[in-house]
Every structure is written in structure tokens, then in C-alpha cells.
Amino acid sequence: MQHIDLSYQWVPPGQEATRNRHSPLRNPLMDLLQAVRHAGSIGGAAKHLDLSYRHVWGELKRWEQSLGQALIVWEKGQAARLTGFADKLLWAERQAQARLAPQISALQAELEKTFAVAFDPSHQALAIYASHDDALVMLREEAAAQSLHLDLRFCGSVDAIRALNEGRCHVAGFHAPWQPDADSLVARTYKPLLKPGLHKLIGFATRSQGLMVAPGNPLRLQGLADVAQAGVRYVNRSPGTGTRLLLDQCLQVLGLQASVLKGYAHEENSHSAVAACIAAGQADAGLGIASAAQVHGLDFVPLYPERYWLVCLASALDSEPVRQLRALLSESAWQQRLQAMAGYATTADAGQVQSLRSMLPWWQFRAARVPLGVNP
Structure with missing residues (x-):
């Protein structure tokens, strides 16, 4: 045949x-x-x-x-x-x-x-590898209406930045808790991949990570320590994703071993897939974003505010597609749409270019540490 x-x-x-x-x-x-x-x-x-x-x-x-x-x-x-x-x-x-x-x-x-x-010079295309994010899906729709076509491919945060460094995309999307300590797992993972001067951050959004649980939160789960109790079925994200990094870091802070989570090896590749698993009764809880929980009719327990960053090479900042993207992010119409999404908030620097040193604590001295989960 x-x-x-x-x-x-x-x-x-x-x-x-x-x-x-x-x-x-x-x-x-x-x-x-x-x-x-x-x-x-x-x-x-x-x-x-x-x-x-x-x-x-x-x-x-x-x-x-x-x-x-x-x-x-x-x-x-x-x-x-x-x-x-x-x-x-x-x-x-x-x-x-x-x-x-x-x-x-x-x-x-x-x-x-x-x-x-x-073949139309008025249209622009921009390749983006990014950690899974519902706001980026909505941004793609908004950009298409303005003749900016985002070739969006979801992968883990680590893989997204690697794709940027290897020239497979023009912009990468990753997320991190509010000012994680310089010696945290998140910092140790991202720092070797990002170079001050070479990379520039573009303000995008803040969002909340938390526990997605069944409607009514029948197990009364309020944090990862509760999830670690016997009998609670957890569903995890894949290695290399920002959410998996966040989970592993939080377990370290709490002094818990990964083995205490029943279902730590049960992995899904997106927030939506985790939410669908819980909605189907295959798990009791999973770390994810509020918008995914809302779509699947789940309750959401907010735990960790974080910044979602877009990052590109400094040499690409003046390219027409990146300029259009930055302009779109700063528009009030887009920010109002973002603000209406569950668990998301706009940032004062949306669309603005920031240096790594000014926004992340990994290359500078900080006098005081901000505890994980606290929004400064």
C-alpha cells in the first residue's frame, strides 16, 4: 500500500x-x-x-x-x-x-x-515561544486584528528561553514569582539562560498561581502543605515549565520532599490540561492559573503572585514586529481586556523595555528579602 x-x-x-x-x-x-x-x-x-x-x-x-x-x-x-x-x-x-x-x-x-x-508588506509576523498562558492566546487575536501575526508556540519557560537563544523565535515568554531570592531554584534555573545587556524584558502582565480544586473546595485545601496530606491526589506540570519550577521551589521552602505529593509523577502539558484532569475527577488539586480554573468550572485558591515576562534580544527591539507588539501592549483597549481576565492584572510597564538588572534580583544586591507569595 x-x-x-x-x-x-x-x-x-x-x-x-x-x-x-x-x-x-x-x-x-x-x-x-x-x-x-x-x-x-x-x-x-x-x-x-x-x-x-x-x-x-x-x-x-x-x-x-x-x-x-x-x-x-x-x-x-x-x-x-x-x-x-x-x-x-x-x-x-x-x-x-x-x-x-x-x-x-x-x-x-x-x-x-x-x-x-x-506577500503583503503591511503585515508583520513574530515568532513567540512561551510558557502556556491564556492571556497570550487573547493577545494573538488582538494582534491579528492589527495585521501583526503572532506565531505562538507553547512550551516550558526554560525551553522558550532556549529557543530564543538558539534563534528559533524572536520573543520568549516566561514567568517567575515576585522577586525570588537570588539563590532560589527559579533564579538558579533562569539566570544561566539570561544575560544582562544581551536580553531585554518587555512588561506584559501579572497573574496569580494557585491551587485549582473541585467546585466548593470539598477537601478545604489552602496550600501545598494541605495537598501533602495523605489521600490528596495531585496533578503536576511537565519538567522545564515555570509552574513545575514554582512547585519544586515551594516544596523546598516548606521542607517537603516531592514524594509526599500523591501524583507528583502525573504530568500534564498545560494549565488547561491540569484543570480538565481535576474537572474529570482524576485528581483533587493542581497548581495553575485562575483563568484555566474558571473555564473548567473549578474553584481557585490564590497562592503565588507572579510576573509574566516577554523577553527578546536587545538587537531585536527596533524590529518592526517587536515595535508593533510593544505598542499593542501599551494600548488601553488591550489592557482593559487583560484586566477582565480572571487572575490577571496589567502592569505600569506594559510594553515598556526593562533591563534584567532593574527588574530581577539575580544580578544585584538587595538589602531585604521579600517572602515568597508576598506582593510588594
Whole structure:
């Protein structure tokens, strides 16, 4: 059984009429077979397709080897004829085209509409790797309305910053508690990945992390210490995510081992997936954000206020997509939408550029420590 691989191509302006004589979904072998049938010879098929005899002959031989079937009756001095197998291929192709014509035309139209953006200089695209965040999903919608297309890919905070450093994206999104100690697990994890002078922070939002629990909070859970009690089923986030870092750091502060959490090894890849797990009765609690709890009808116990940062290379600050992103973040209309989301709040520096040293305590001396979970 042969597998089908779909592809598409761009047609230069002025050649649309030639293309439209055929289905928008084409296969080069079918073109070869149809040309041979029409011309009655390899040479005639080559002329019809504006290709060399040698090329057409070689392609037909290559396809025969690939498919393991003869396609042409190769009789010297006789007109080239299709084999029974080749006739069946053309029949099957015509049947498929007839059945799928509406879907194929719709797919072609959608591709042309989407790629039109790439050829429009007024539209900008910005690749963002980021820790899962509901506000970023809403930001993508807001940006698209202003001809800024955010190619948003969710991953862990650590992986997002690594993607930025490796050139796989232009902006990364990560989150951290309010001023974690310089020797905290969060600081020790992020600090080697971020370099003062090289990276710049862009103000985005504050949000609350807490326990997502069943409606009414039947187990009366108020913190991780309560979750550590026997019988409470926990659902965790994947390693490398900011929420997993936060959990592990909080367990260290409380002097608890990861093994005390029943379900520590039960991992989900997003806040929404954790919330869905709890809503389905597969777990009793999980660390996450208020908006995810609200969507799934769960109660939320706020515990840890945090900043969600966007970060880019200093050299990218003046690029047009980043400039548009910063302008959007500072608009009152966007900030009002963000403020209406459960657990989110705008920041005075939304859209503004900040240095690592000025906003994070990891490269500067601080006279006093702010306890974890306290909003200064």
C-alpha cells in the first residue's frame, strides 16, 4: 500500500489560466501518464510537457522502480501504451479528484488567502515561544486584528528561553514569582539562560498561581502543605515549565520532599490540561492559573503572585514586529481586556523595555528579602 503525501506550489502571475486547466491538487506522475496516453509516444509526451525526452523517460523508469509496477508497454517500434496498472492509476486519480473537488478548491482558496499575508508588506509576523498562558492566546487575536501575526508556540519557560537563544523565535515568554531570592531554584534555573545587556524584558502582565480544586473546595485545601496530606491526589506540570519550577521551589521552602505529593509523577502539558484532569475527577488539586480554573468550572485558591515576562534580544527591539507588539501592549483597549481576565492584572510597564538588572534580583544586591507569595 502506497502512502499519499500532499504538497503545493506557487504559480507565477500570468500563469493562472494554465494551472486552472488542471485540478489544483496535482501529481507529476499523473501528468506524465496523461501526456503519454494523449501523445502515444515518450517523445510526444515530452514535447507536450515542454520537457526533454531523457527526463520523461528517466522519470517513468524511476516511478516504475518506486511503485514496483510497470507503467508503460515498452515495445520497440510500437506506440507507447499505458499498462493496465497505469490505466487504473489514472482512473483512481480521476475518481478522487471528482469526489474531493469541493474540498480541494476550498483548501486552495484558504492557502492562497493565508499566504497573501506573507506577500503583503503591511503585515508583520513574530515568532513567540512561551510558557502556556491564556492571556497570550487573547493577545494573538488582538494582534491579528492589527495585521501583526503572532506565531505562538507553547512550551516550558526554560525551553522558550532556549529557543530564543538558539534563534528559533524572536520573543520568549516566561514567568517567575515576585522577586525570588537570588539563590532560589527559579533564579538558579533562569539566570544561566539570561544575560544582562544581551536580553531585554518587555512588561506584559501579572497573574496569580494557585491551587485549582473541585467546585466548593470539598477537601478545604489552602496550600501545598494541605495537598501533602495523605489521600490528596495531585496533578503536576511537565519538567522545564515555570509552574513545575514554582512547585519544586515551594516544596523546598516548606521542607517537603516531592514524594509526599500523591501524583507528583502525573504530568500534564498545560494549565488547561491540569484543570480538565481535576474537572474529570482524576485528581483533587493542581497548581495553575485562575483563568484555566474558571473555564473548567473549578474553584481557585490564590497562592503565588507572579510576573509574566516577554523577553527578546536587545538587537531585536527596533524590529518592526517587536515595535508593533510593544505598542499593542501599551494600548488601553488591550489592557482593559487583560484586566477582565480572571487572575490577571496589567502592569505600569506594559510594553515598556526593562533591563534584567532593574527588574530581577539575580544580578544585584538587595538589602531585604521579600517572602515568597508576598506582593510588594
